[in-house]
Amino acid sequence: MSTGYLLTIFTFIAIYISLALSLNILVGFAGQISLGQAAFFGIGAYTSAVLAIRYSLPFTIDFISAILITGFVGLFLGLPSLRVRHDFLVLATMGINFVVISVFKYVDFFGGAMGLVNIPAPVLFGISFRGGVPYFILSSIYALLTLGLCWYISKTWSGLAFQTIRSDEDAAASVGVSSARYKIYAFGISAAIAGGAGSLYAHFIGSVFPDTFAFVESIAILSMVIFGGVGTLRGPIIGAIILRLTPELLRFISDYRFTLYGALLVLMMLFQPMGILGNGSWLWQKLHPNNRDVANTPQMEVK
């Protein structure tokens, strides 16, 4: 394996860590299952691509616009979550995914099925960031910033409010949490981060095509969150790493690698449904025997 190839994989992993963490805000923190995260990823990528190609705007502006515009679209597309219960939300977010892809595909402005190509490499402080180590560092910084933001959110009242609506919306209302408001926040924040990841992706690859952001991609991102351990910060990270690496490591069995990948997912859900590093998982208890879920629970006198 060449260094270039490895760096490409690592850059992808960094981008997918941001994506998995972004979806975790929605699914893990606020308890809103979404099968549409790739749509936000795509909106960020296309925003950035359009601004760079059609308007020749510099990377910084493309990137920040991708975050803001996708965040704004997220607020708006979060509205269905106010009207529908969990199982329908899954369908609604799927729908969002299909709508967004069709827009990319059938609106000429977005390049149609041919996508948008020749997206210039980002230039920051006079340095060009095409591929290699610099781009890996750039995307790692973004992943770290995302992690920091998620950590900070979990310490704030809004983080606690997300937990309450995930647990029980009536109980949340009884302590003054408007679940509508906080669902919209979760969609907005989650989408904004995914939008930034999309921008990094577009400038990394240099081109965007509609199918990259299709429904299967949403499933892939959700798998990372659930595989690693939904609701924790470590889970989506480890999920993104393992699920991005496995197909690469299994390349030698070529055709069967996705069969194995699928089997891995199924086994995981059967035996460790909380995710590989989720609270209460076998591995997490081995690594971290003092975690509060087991150790600090007082012995209950159950009659």
Place this chain on the structure above:
Amino acid sequence: MPILEVERVSHWFGGLQALKDVSLYADREILGLIGPNGAGKTTLFNIISGFLTPTHGKVIYLGKPVQHLPPHQIVRLGIARTFQIVKPFANLTVEENVLAGIGMPYYAQFRGLVAPYRTTANVHTASHLLELTDLQNYRNAPANRLPIGIQRRVEIARALAIKPKLLLLDEPAAGLVAKETLELANLIKNLHQQGINIILIEHNMRFAMSLCQRIVVLAQGEIIAQGQPIEIQANEKVINAYLGQE
């Protein structure tokens, strides 16, 4: 002026009338709300706390109509409640459940998005509430793994965390053992002495009679009696309503 007035409230669930022209008031007291199964007691609590909008009628709190407000706004006015079927935040510890209540003033403000919740002052307030409800030993326990009696106390502690003027308790003694029931009665008296007004739904007649200064009896959606515990005990309609059930 009473703290709370319910004015001619009726409520329909589709074709079923759960409340028929109910009027009552609550003042600086422990008010008991009793009645057989399906009488409409919980429905009335849901209406007062904003979880349901009554089909007809008004709820006046501190002189202002509030029946159109959603629950997360009602609670900001100082009306807290517990649930008949307990709903603690299962994914949070007991302490975090209480902190979630302490956060009530923040959730509607921008500050809530950026202010950390686990401050020394907030943890201190939470500790105080945990002591008051005798939960200090369960501080770090996940709320969903506790026996029902303790989960009920967690709900009371969480409700107290919003600093209520009016506290609605929906069958707080249900599922408790005798000793716990006694402790609960003491807690409720204590809260009342601290100036919190309480409306209590109760099935256990003896418990209600010993605790409440005044009692309202609902049966099949209608108020059939109200008055002092002694009067209620002797009231023929009440006896019939309860006998009819058994």
